[in-house]
Amino acid sequence: MRRARIAIAATLLVLALAAVAYAQLPSGIARPDNEQNLSTQELGAQLYAGNCASCHGIAGRGVAVPGATRGAGNIKGQGPSLVGVGAQAAHLYLTTGFMPLSNPHEQPWRSRVLFNRRELASLIQYVASLGKGPPIPHPRPETGDVSEGMHLFTSHCAGCHQVAAEGGYVTDARVPLIKEDTPTQIAEAVRVGPYLMPKFSKKYISDRQLNSIIAYLQATKQPRDIGGWGIGHIGPVPEGMVTWFIAAVALIALCVLIGERLRGTV
Amino acid sequence: MIRRAVRFIDTRAGAAPFIKATLRYVFPDHWSFLLGEVALYAFIVLVATGTYLTFFFHPSLADTVYHGTYAPLRGQKMSEAYKSVVDISFHVKAGLLIRQTHHWAANVFVAAIVLHLMRIFFTGAFRKPRELTYIIGILMLFATLLEGYAGYSMVDDLLSGMGLAIGYGVALSLPFVGGNLALLIWGAPYPGDPSFESRLFIAHVFILPVLIGTLIAVHLTLVASRHHTQFRKEKRMTNRRLVGVPTFPGQAPRSLGLMLGVAGILLLLGGLIQINPIWLWGPYHLAQGTNGAQPDWYLGWLIGALRLVPHFDVTIGSYTLVPNPFWGGALFPLIVMGVLLAWPWLERRFSPQRGFHNLLDRPRDAPGRTAFGVAFLLWVFLIFFAGAADRIYLFLGWSYQEQIWIYRGLVWVLPVIAFFVTRSVCRELQAIERVEEVREAAEAEAQAASA
Numbered sequence: 001m002r003r004a005r006i007a008i009a010a011t012l013l014v015l016a017l018a019a020v021a022y023a024q025l026p027s028g029i030a031r032p033d034n035e036q037n038l039s040t041q042e043l044g045a046q047l048y049a050g051n052c053a054s055c056h057g058i059a060g061r062g063v064a065v066p067g068a069t070r071g072a073g074n075i076k077g078q079g080p081s082l083v084g085v086g087a088q089a090a091h092l093y094l095t096t097g098f099m100p101l102s103n104p105h106e107q108p109w110r111s112r113v114l115f116n117r118r119e120l121a122s123l124i125q126y127v128a129s130l131g132k133g134p135p136i137p138h139p140r141p142e143t144g145d146v147s148e149g150m151h152l153f154t155s156h157c158a159g160c161h162q163v164a165a166e167g168g169y170v171t172d173a174r175v176p177l178i179k180e181d182t183p184t185q186i187a188e189a190v191r192v193g194p195y196l197m198p199k200f201s202k203k204y205i206s207d208r209q210l211n212s213i214i215a216y217l218q219a220t221k222q223p224r225d226i227g228g229w230g231i232g233h234i235g236p237v238p239e240g241m242v243t244w245f246i247a248a249v250a251l252i253a254l255c256v257l258i259g260e261r262l263r264g265t266v
Numbered sequence: 267m268i269r270r271a272v273r274f275i276d277t278r279a280g281a282a283p284f285i286k287a288t289l290r291y292v293f294p295d296h297w298s299f300l301l302g303e304v305a306l307y308a309f310i311v312l313v314a315t316g317t318y319l320t321f322f323f324h325p326s327l328a329d330t331v332y333h334g335t336y337a338p339l340r341g342q343k344m345s346e347a348y349k350s351v352v353d354i355s356f357h358v359k360a361g362l363l364i365r366q367t368h369h370w371a372a373n374v375f376v377a378a379i380v381l382h383l384m385r386i387f388f389t390g391a392f393r394k395p396r397e398l399t400y401i402i403g404i405l406m407l408f409a410t411l412l413e414g415y416a417g418y419s420m421v422d423d424l425l426s427g428m429g430l431a432i433g434y435g436v437a438l439s440l441p442f443v444g445g446n447l448a449l450l451i452w453g454a455p456y457p458g459d460p461s462f463e464s465r466l467f468i469a470h471v472f473i474l475p476v477l478i479g480t481l482i483a484v485h486l487t488l489v490a491s492r493h494h495t496q497f498r499k500e501k502r503m504t505n506r507r508l509v510g511v512p513t514f515p516g517q518a519p520r521s522l523g524l525m526l527g528v529a530g531i532l533l534l535l536g537g538l539i540q541i542n543p544i545w546l547w548g549p550y551h552l553a554q555g556t557n558g559a560q561p562d563w564y565l566g567w568l569i570g571a572l573r574l575v576p577h578f579d580v581t582i583g584s585y586t587l588v589p590n591p592f593w594g595g596a597l598f599p600l601i602v603m604g605v606l607l608a609w610p611w612l613e614r615r616f617s618p619q620r621g622f623h624n625l626l627d628r629p630r631d632a633p634g635r636t637a638f639g640v641a642f643l644l645w646v647f648l649i650f651f652a653g654a655a656d657r658i659y660l661f662l663g664w665s666y667q668e669q670i671w672i673y674r675g676l677v678w679v680l681p682v683i684a685f686f687v688t689r690s691v692c693r694e695l696q697a698i699e700r701v702e703e704v705r706e707a708a709e710a711e712a713q714a715a716s717a
Contacts, residue, residue: 150338154424154548158556163424164546168557169656169666175557219338226355227366227540235425237657239541240563243373247535251304251378254527258520259297 006045006129007059013049014058029100029114040118044126047119051100052127055079060130078104085192086133090124092188096181107173107195110180139187139207141214149216152209156200164233165220170196179221183214268514292510293517294496298385300524305378306482307528308371313475315368322358324350325420325467327460336545344549347463348422352545367536372414374532376564379407387609387639389626391495393619397610399488404606406481408599409474411564416470418542418562420463425542427550428559431456432572436595441588457552498625505624558656567646570653571598574674602646633692640688641681648677 030050032038038046048060057063060082082090093099094115098108115123128135154163160175162168167177173196178186187210193199205213223233231238276282293299326346332339334349336356344352354361383403386392392400415433419426434456437448451465452458496509503509511517535541547556561569571594580588605612613635614620629636652673659666 145341146338147341150548151342154554154556155551158424158554160557162558163548163556166558167660169659170557172667174660174663216338223543223546224336225540225543227362227543228538230540230543233543233546234558234657235542235547236560236562236566237558237654239373240566242535242539242541243370243377243563246539247370247374247531248377248381250531251374251528252301252381254524254531255300255304256297258524258527259295259300 006041006126009042010045010049010053011058013046014053016049031119035119040122040125041129043119044122044124044129047115047123048126052079052082052123055101055104056082059083060085060127082127082130084131084133085127086131087124087128087136088134088188089192090127091136092185092192092194094120094123096185098194109174110176134191137184137187137191137207139183139211139214141183141211141218144208144211144213144215146212146215146219148209149212149214149219152205152213153216156205157213160197162234164223165217166232166234172196178217181217183218186214186217289512289514291490291513291517292494292508293513294494294510296497298389299494301378301382301385303521303524304528305375305382306486307525308375308378308532309478309482310525311371311529311532312368312375313479315364315371316471316475318364319354319361319368320471322350322354322361323347323467325463327422327463339545339548342549343551345422345463347420348544348549351421351423355543355545363533363536365536366539366541367532369541370535370539371532372417373541373562373564374528374535376407376410376414379403379410380564383407383606384639384643388629388636389495389497390623390632390635391626392610393613393623394610395492395622396488396495399485399492400610401607402481402485402488404603406478406485408603409478409481413470413474413478414562414564416466416474420466420470421542421544422463422550423542423544424547424550424554424556425544425559427457427552428555429561432569432591432595434458436572436591439589439592440596441592444589444592493624495624495626497628503625505622558660560653566653567602567650568595568599568653570649570651570673571595573655573670574649574652574677576674598649605642630692630695633689633696636692637685637689641685644684645677645681648673648680652677 030047032043032046032050035043048056052060055063055078057079062081063078093108095113096108097111097113101108113120124136153161153165160168160170161178162175165178168175181189189197190200190205190210190213223230231242272282272285275285324346328346329343330346330349332342332344332349332352334340334353334356336352339352351365354365356362386400386403415429419430419433434448434452437451438444440447449455452462453465493508494510496503499509560566572591573594575590575593577590579586579590616634617632627635652670655666655669655673658664658669
């Protein structure tokens with residue numbers, strides 16, 4: 001009954017705020033005027049209507065566009081249904097700044113979070129209320145084993161994210177580096193599988209293993225650079241640049257210097 | 267002091283004439299002649315550091331478990347080879363410094379050879395009577411690439427394993443012989459049998475270094491016997507007269523200084539800038555991989571070529587005659603090597619000059635050669651840059667696929683443009699010089715007339 005009321009309210013708000021939403025800059029956020037006076041539920045619904053509903057549809061049912069339009073991650077239509085994604089997915093997409101997307105065909109990329117704390121909480125609560133879904137996980141990396149985490153990360157994740165979590169390239173997508181993510185966001189991403197990333201169920205990566213992976217990722221934030229300047233931890237490309245732009249330049253300078261000294265003696 | 271030392275050796279070896287000739291050998295006095303010496307000294311650093319590393323490296327793929335001090339690897343299964351390199355990095359006295367210096371020296375060695383080759387090419391130093399010296403130099407360059415690849419591969423870290431997978435794929439792609447050749451080298455289908463590691467090791471620490479050392483010896487003997495080339499500093503210099511600094515007391519201290527300078531720069535790099543941190547990459551296991559794995563820079567052009575060649579195989583019915591990796595991984599480097607080796611004869615075909623050339627051209631003096639060299643270099647370098655397209659995509663956000671398509675066009679268009687631009691720049695420079703000459707002559711005449 002409450003859900004139905006919210007749905008009706010959302011329907012009305014979609015119409016009411018459509019103009020506001022369209023008037024906004026693509027990267028901006030549509031906010032209700034009287035934010036302070038709204039309850040958490042109302043605020044969530046209004047923010048959803050203003051910022052999400054154009055792609056995810058009324059009450060999170062998705063917007064199916066007949067024909068070929070494909071949104072982010074090859075999802076049919078403008079945006080996928082959010083019914084049953086739970087607080088887990090909402091928290092991941094909203095706290096990383098992946099959503100809202102200015103253009104549904106773009107890859108979600110980590111960016112500044114434009115919602116404030118209360119708005120985030122309201123919106124996450126609203127999306128979670130759309131259907132029964134997984135809650136925000138609570139990983140405990142301090143119980144994980146870094147070494148096991150490294151092995152698991154190399155087996156499951158490094159093929160895309162690079163072994164030192166520096167990111168990379170896969171067909172049609174940039175793979176984000178995992179340096180800024182919180183343990184919660186990492187745990188969510190593994191279970192949700194944003195954009196092209198596959199979903200890993202607990203059957204493939206158990207919660208215990210996930211704790212180890214997160215422990216390893218926290219360790220990569222301060223890699224053991226015992227060899228000196230780390231030059232990005234991505235291997236031979238920066239090494240080649242050092243070879244040519246530092247070593248070769250220094251050696252040519254040395255040759256010129258010695259060659260000039262020779263010249264005086266002839 | 268020196269006289270006494272020479273006398274000592276002479277009474278026992280009768281070597282005074284040879285030593286005298288060596289000490290009096292005349293070196294040309296241009297800095298670009300030192301680039302080859304830089305390569306030589308990098309090689310010496312490589313042999314010295316490499317020898318130290320062999321004391322601690324175990325060339326074995328036997329399974330072991332790490333129990334050392336580096337926490338992220340503790341308890342992980344790995345090969346003896348990989349574990350020994352981790353131990354070199356964390357425990358052996360000066361191990362990491364020597365290891366990093368060795369790796370930087372390898373990168374610099376090839377860079378110095380390339381710079382030296384550019385000097386030789388653009389000044390026409392390869393011409394008669396020095397074609398043999400030149401050919402040996404080119405062979406050394408390619409031996410060095412193999413040597414570097416073997417060293418990169420035998421550590422058995424994550425990057426080694428992925429690099430070998432690509433090498434195995436390219437070996438398989440050789441028409442007709444590929445399958446058998448790959449089996450011969452690897453001993454079994456990828457990742458090969460355990461003896462493959464000892465083959466890599468013996469190739470890296472014995473066969474290839476001895477080959478390169480021998481080629482260096484022949485190269486230097488030929489240089490000395492045909493003597494160095496030199497730039498024409500004055501109008502009256504001819505192909506027959508030598509101008510320069512004698513070995514002693516002129517060149518020897520400078521060469522010694524250069525050697526110490528090269529060693530110093532390499533040790534500084536090895537001590538200050540981290541290279542190939544294999545403890546961060548982890549050990550290699552089949553079916554593991556990392557995004558953005560790259561070879562060392564000097565094999566980057568082959569990765570670029572593998573990426574640029576459009577996807578096609580040559581097939582007859584269901585039989586694949588030439589699999590795709592052949593084009594970028596085998597044919598492309600063979601073409602580059604072939605063109606470089608054939609160049610002295612190609613050039614003679616286009617501009618028939620049969621005489622001896624002891625005087626060097628400046629690049630502008632031979633517009634055709636210079637233009638070809640620039641175009642050829644640009645061709646290889648564009649393909650090289652294409653090998654880093656994934657990193658460009660990650661950092662700058664330029665679509666990878668679009669980059670590859672743009673490169674596919676640029677590698678054919680830009681070199682042609684570069685050829686004509688360079689040629690006309692050379693000709694312009696020549697024309698300017700002719701005008702200068704006429705002007706100077708006229709001025710001198712006017713001055714003489716007024717006086």
